[in-house]
Amino acid sequence: MKQEIDELYQAVLERQKNPVKGSYTDYLFDKGLDKILKKVGEESTEVIVAAKNPDKSEIVYETADLLYHLMVLLVEQGVTFDQIKEELGKREGLMSKTQERREIKKL
Numbered sequence: 001m002k003q004e005i006d007e008l009y010q011a012v013l014e015r016q017k018n019p020v021k022g023s024y025t026d027y028l029f030d031k032g033l034d035k036i037l038k039k040v041g042e043e044s045t046e047v048i049v050a051a052k053n054p055d056k057s058e059i060v061y062e063t064a065d066l067l068y069h070l071m072v073l074l075v076e077q078g079v080t081f082d083q084i085k086e087e088l089g090k091r092e093g094l095m096s097k098t099q100e101r102r103e104i105k106k107l
């Protein structure tokens with residue numbers, strides 16, 4: 001999974017560096033930030049609606065769409081995927097410390 005997301009980020013970054021005519025990613029970069037933000041908003045709503053549906057394939061599909069549009073937003077903003085991973089990594093450490101404190105309190 002980690003690898004697929006990395007590859008998706010790289011594919012989007014590659015489209016920004018070397019635009020390919022007719023590519024949807026290229027179309028989004030061409031339209032600009034407002035369009036990308038609108039898509040992130042739309043796809044987020046679609047995830048929420050899908051979560052209300054008992055058919056799990058819908059939330060899977062919509063989450064994949066949302067992740068893709070988030071990658072486009074990150075690339076547009078010049079934020080690297082490594083920065084996101086670093087932030088998540090910091091939380092991993094913090095969360096385990098919080099967990100440790102909870103365990104100590106229980107004793």
Ligand SMILES: N=c1c2ncn([C@@H]3O[C@H](COP(=O)(O)OP(=O)(O)OP(=O)(O)O)[C@@H](O)[C@H]3O)c2ncn1[C@@H]1O[C@H](COP(=O)(O)O)[C@@H](O)[C@H]1O
Nearest residue numbers: 007008011012015020023024025026039042064065068069
């Ligand atoms: N992962 C995706 C991906 N997920 C979703 N989409 C596109 O996102 C759009 C979402 O559909 P919507 O109905 O919401 O939007 P729409 O009506 O097509 O377009 P709008 O007018 O609303 O913008 C579809 O056109 C999908 O093709 C994606 N387009 C590209 N990728 C990946 O991005 C990389 C670059 O691909 P190209 O954009 O084809 O160069 C490749 O790795 C692709 O696999």
